[in-house]
Amino acid sequence: MSVVPAATAGSDGAAAATAGSDGVLLQTAGLTRHFRLGGLLSRRMLHAVDDLDMVIHEREIVALVGESGSGKTTVARLLAMIYPPTRGTILYRGRSVHKLRSRKDVLWYRGEVPMVFQDPYSAMNPVFRVSHGVMRNLKLHRPELDGEQRREEAERVFDIVGLNPAADMLRKFPYEMSGGQRQRVGFAQALAVRPKLILADEPVSMLDVSIRAGILNMMARLRAEAGASLLYITHDIASARYVADRIIVMYAGHAVEQGPTEVVLSRPKHPYTQLLLSAVPDPRAKAVPVSADSGEPPRVIDPGEGCRFRQRCRYAIDECARVTPLPRPMGPSHDAACHVAVADSIEEGTTASAESR
Amino acid sequence: MSENLLEVEDLSVSYLTDTADIGAVEHVSLSVHAGEFLGIVGESGCGKSTLLFAIAQLLSPPAAITSGRVVFKGQDLVQLSENSLRLVRWRDYSVVMQSAMNALNPMKSIGAQFADTIRAHEHMSPVGIKARSAEVLHLVGIDAAHLESYPHQLSGGMRQRAMIAMALLFTPQLVIMDEPTSALDVVAQRSLMTQIKDLQQQLGFAVIFVTHDMSVVANYSDRVMVMYAGQVAELGETKSIFDRPLHPYSKGLLDAFPSVRGPRRPLIGIPGSPPDLGRPPTGCRFHPRCNVAMPQCTTTEPELYDVDDAQVRCLLFAEHAAPVATR
Numbered sequence: 001m002s003v004v005p006a007a008t009a010g011s012d013g014a015a016a017a018t019a020g021s022d023g024v025l026l027q028t029a030g031l032t033r034h035f036r037l038g039g040l041l042s043r044r045m046l047h048a049v050d051d052l053d054m055v056i057h058e059r060e061i062v063a064l065v066g067e068s069g070s071g072k073t074t075v076a077r078l079l080a081m082i083y084p085p086t087r088g089t090i091l092y093r094g095r096s097v098h099k100l101r102s103r104k105d106v107l108w109y110r111g112e113v114p115m116v117f118q119d120p121y122s123a124m125n126p127v128f129r130v131s132h133g134v135m136r137n138l139k140l141h142r143p144e145l146d147g148e149q150r151r152e153e154a155e156r157v158f159d160i161v162g163l164n165p166a167a168d169m170l171r172k173f174p175y176e177m178s179g180g181q182r183q184r185v186g187f188a189q190a191l192a193v194r195p196k197l198i199l200a201d202e203p204v205s206m207l208d209v210s211i212r213a214g215i216l217n218m219m220a221r222l223r224a225e226a227g228a229s230l231l232y233i234t235h236d237i238a239s240a241r242y243v244a245d246r247i248i249v250m251y252a253g254h255a256v257e258q259g260p261t262e263v264v265l266s267r268p269k270h271p272y273t274q275l276l277l278s279a280v281p282d283p284r285a286k287a288v289p290v291s292a293d294s295g296e297p298p299r300v301i302d303p304g305e306g307c308r309f310r311q312r313c314r315y316a317i318d319e320c321a322r323v324t325p326l327p328r329p330m331g332p333s334h335d336a337a338c339h340v341a342v343a344d345s346i347e348e349g350t351t352a353s354a355e356s357r
Numbered sequence: 358m359s360e361n362l363l364e365v366e367d368l369s370v371s372y373l374t375d376t377a378d379i380g381a382v383e384h385v386s387l388s389v390h391a392g393e394f395l396g397i398v399g400e401s402g403c404g405k406s407t408l409l410f411a412i413a414q415l416l417s418p419p420a421a422i423t424s425g426r427v428v429f430k431g432q433d434l435v436q437l438s439e440n441s442l443r444l445v446r447w448r449d450y451s452v453v454m455q456s457a458m459n460a461l462n463p464m465k466s467i468g469a470q471f472a473d474t475i476r477a478h479e480h481m482s483p484v485g486i487k488a489r490s491a492e493v494l495h496l497v498g499i500d501a502a503h504l505e506s507y508p509h510q511l512s513g514g515m516r517q518r519a520m521i522a523m524a525l526l527f528t529p530q531l532v533i534m535d536e537p538t539s540a541l542d543v544v545a546q547r548s549l550m551t552q553i554k555d556l557q558q559q560l561g562f563a564v565i566f567v568t569h570d571m572s573v574v575a576n577y578s579d580r581v582m583v584m585y586a587g588q589v590a591e592l593g594e595t596k597s598i599f600d601r602p603l604h605p606y607s608k609g610l611l612d613a614f615p616s617v618r619g620p621r622r623p624l625i626g627i628p629g630s631p632p633d634l635g636r637p638p639t640g641c642r643f644h645p646r647c648n649v650a651m652p653q654c655t656t657t658e659p660e661l662y663d664v665d666d667a668q669v670r671c672l673l674f675a676e677h678a679a680p681v682a683t684r
Contacts (some may be wrong), residue, residue: 068542
């Protein structure tokens with residue numbers, strides 16, 4: 001089975017909002033990405049991401065949460081210009097990202113929006129010292145620096161990510177480092193280019209539990225010290241809570257809920273968010289929640305209309321099979337795409353059906 | 358000898374390399390009762406998978422058992438020949454490997470792989486094989502139609518379930534699991550854990566469950582063993598380890614993951630990384646990363662001490678308790 005990129009429609013989405021104002025750093029409107037399955041003549045389309053609207057503000061940490069196959073990595077790759085979108089736009093500081101053509105513009109964007117990859121074991125070339133990636137980034141994105149300055153800058157970013165003594169660490173080969181250290185190198189590479197927004201794709205999922213805390217704390221520090229925003233992509237909603245200001249929950253290519261972290265976690269509106277929260281192992285909780293849910297994410301091949309969660313949803317009504325729910329306001333800057341969910345203001349006091357556990 | 362199903366006594370495993378022998382598992386003793394769920398927790402490189410392979414007699418060079426016994430149903434597995442092992446392995450104990458993606462043969466259907474497994478250990482008619490395969494697949498909640506399916510046609514969760522079904526083909530008394538959930542999402546993980554626990558209660562087998570994520574076993578295991586640098590750091594009832602961890606390392610592991618409920622607390626994690634087992638630190642192996650290390654920790658190697666019902670390898674408890682007799 002081969003995955004062939006679908007044709008891209010370069011048209012702007014309808015909602016080309018005013019980016020750049022209100023501290024908005026990056027904004028997507030109707031962002032969609034489909035992949036063609038099978039051969040060239042195949043008509044079957046995998047809908048990886050459909051109609052995603054999201055905003056990332058300056059110095060904000062946004063978590064994109066979902067299970068594997070929910071499309072969260074595709075979003076990161078769209079933002080990193082690895083794929084062009086099938087439809088929709090990405091506006092970065094008011095400029096449409098996929099209209100950047102000149103090498104200068106593309107380098108500018110890639111320098112401001114670098115990506116940190118999931119697997120620190122395969123993201124680095126084993127035959128080069130770890131300084132290679134950082135130095136190369138500096139040469140490419142900050143050509144004004146001379147060799148001496150590049151070395152100083154590399155040591156500075158290694159210090160920030162907690163790899164000390166930096167001078168020694170720079171001389172190491174990847175195999176001489178632990179997973180946690182390699183992931184820090186990944187962040188150092190991103191930091192070297194003075195980023196505005198770091199795309200971090202599951203940066204801790206390959207790491208040991210004891211190492212994760214250090215990386216999560218470092219991510220929080222990067223915002224404070226380097227002034228960067230972060231898109232933190234994860235399937236671990238607990239770690240998302242730990243670092244993120246806002247959470248976007250994805251399910252089968254749709255953003256089903258987004259809002260401020262504590263609001264989404266304390267008053268989850270979408271049944272999927274509720275399921276996700278109830279599944280988090282918590283040694284401090286007493287009872288074992290029992291659920292018949294087998295946890296199978298759907299394969300979103302040529303989906304019709306309707307809510308994609310309906311087969312697993314115990315609140316599903318007829319409408320869910322007919323009409324794709326659009327995000328509706330549930331509270332201040334809190335949206336959920338569900339027909340059944342009841343917004344905060346109305347539901348206060350009376351328990352909504354989708355609200356009960 | 359005893360009513361314990363499995364008795365591991367003073368087991369040590371080394372990787373014999375040209376330059377040095379690296380002790381991956383050092384003097385580990387543990388027991389598993391019939392029907393018990395034992396969780397083994399530790400970071401990568403702590404020797405937990407090596408221990409598990411040593412128990413299952415699946416080590417291959419350069420790894421070798423250098424001392425100790427693995428007594429399973431009164432028989433020392435270490436002494437058994439490959440032919441005698443064949444009679445016990447998979448029939449009485451089975452192993453679920455970490456990555457179902459790699460453990461299943463991509464070129465063969467699930468049914469064909471089940472049939473291979475059955476034929477390796479028992480003479481059974483094709484009809485019998487088919488019936489038994491369908492039966493175990495049904496046990497883990499997969500439709501028997503998937504016997505015709507190839508691994509790539511199943512989702513990650515289903516592949517892992519199929520692996521567990523394969524481990525149950527002969528209704529063993531002990532199932533050894535090496536991080537079966539680590540590649541799964543939280544929802545699939547919770548569902549798989551619940552299913553393992555259900556099957557265990559239904560069929561009565563014992564489970565040794567290895568994981569690096571302590572929270573996974575919290576609600577399912579009877580006892581937990583925390584390993585660090587090839588040694589037992591702490592062994593005790595699950596509830597007491599989670600409520601009142603004794604070893605600073607267990608405490609660190611418990612504080613290392615964030616919670617979705619309750620107040621947001623800063624995570625401390627555990628500084629540094631696990632030691633190189635070729636050159637373990639002197640004294641207590643955890644002392645370079647320990648936040649309550651004392652001067653004697655750098656020189657004195659702690660024994661396993663009995664504290665209430667638990668065992669803990671930490672000098673903090675040296676005065677209060679005598680070393681555990683078996684070591």
